[in-house]
Amino acid sequence: MYILDDGIKLNAKLDMPKNGAEKCPICVIIHGFTGHMEERHIIAVQEAMNELGVATLRVEMYGHGGSDGQFRDHTLYKWLSNAMTAVDYARNLDFVTDVYLCGHSQGGLTAMLLAGMEKDRIKALIPLSPALCILEGARKGCLLGQPFDPENVPEELVNWDNRTLSGNYVRVAQTLHIEDALAKYEKPVLIVHGDADEAVPVEDSIDAAKKYKNCKLVLIKGDTHCYDNSLDEVVDAVKTFMREQLG
DSSP: OEEEETTEEEEEEEEOOTTOOSSEEEEEEEOOTTOOTTSHHHHHHHHHHHHTTOEEEEEOOTTSTTSSSOGGGOOHHHHHHHHHHHHHHHHTSTTEEEEEEEEETHHHHHHHHHHHHSTTTEEEEEEESOOTHHHHHHHHTEETTEEOOTTSOOSEEEOTTSOEEEHHHHHHHTTOOHHHHHHHOOSOEEEEEETTOSSSOHHHHHHHHHHSSSEEEEEETTOOTTOSSOHHHHHHHHHHHHHHHHO
16 A cells, blocks of 8 residues: 655555554554565564564665665655655554554664654664664764765765765754754663674664663674574564553
8 A cells, every 4th residue: 555645655555463453553664774574584573574474564765676766866854754644544543552663774774764753653663784874974074984075965876786866865853953853852772783783883882772761772692784594583572562562
């Protein structure tokens, strides 16, 4: 199905609990940079939630998967608007009791920023390998392994898969400060990160966990950015955390 965000069609899938439910919570799940909602780690979280009696709404963000927009033109502003629209959609479903929010990598960063904005609406937050380094890299002048002058942002950057990315992606990221979102969100948070992450420094998650008021940090020993080695440990961490929230 599609969810409309100011005329932009966002490709989405709604999955209900395995045993069915007339009323239940829902978790909005957001993929990462270059990702989509059918990735192995995204589906693993979706299935874990459904098993626990939680519905899931997987949404593909602007310029990704089956959603509208060009990859080149996506920014965190657009993703935040998309994510806010997805949360609004989830909240307005007749069967929904509470809304949880989960995101991987850039989706994890988006979820963290949005939770600070919608602290009254998000019951708990699950960032997976959150790419906080995007914001720092934009300000310091190093993204996608490419150095640039942060005061004179180039018109485009080239991604590792040879797709281009507009300089506006950098300009937007320079304006966002994760510290504000960390301070505002006081409800339960679970951060999961592989300590051998090749794409995003695990130290960023360790630091963020200390700044949240109510955060559990689970480090997956020897695992990668997308949990290629120990996805089962990620699923176990999510299930344990969610069982605590669901009572």
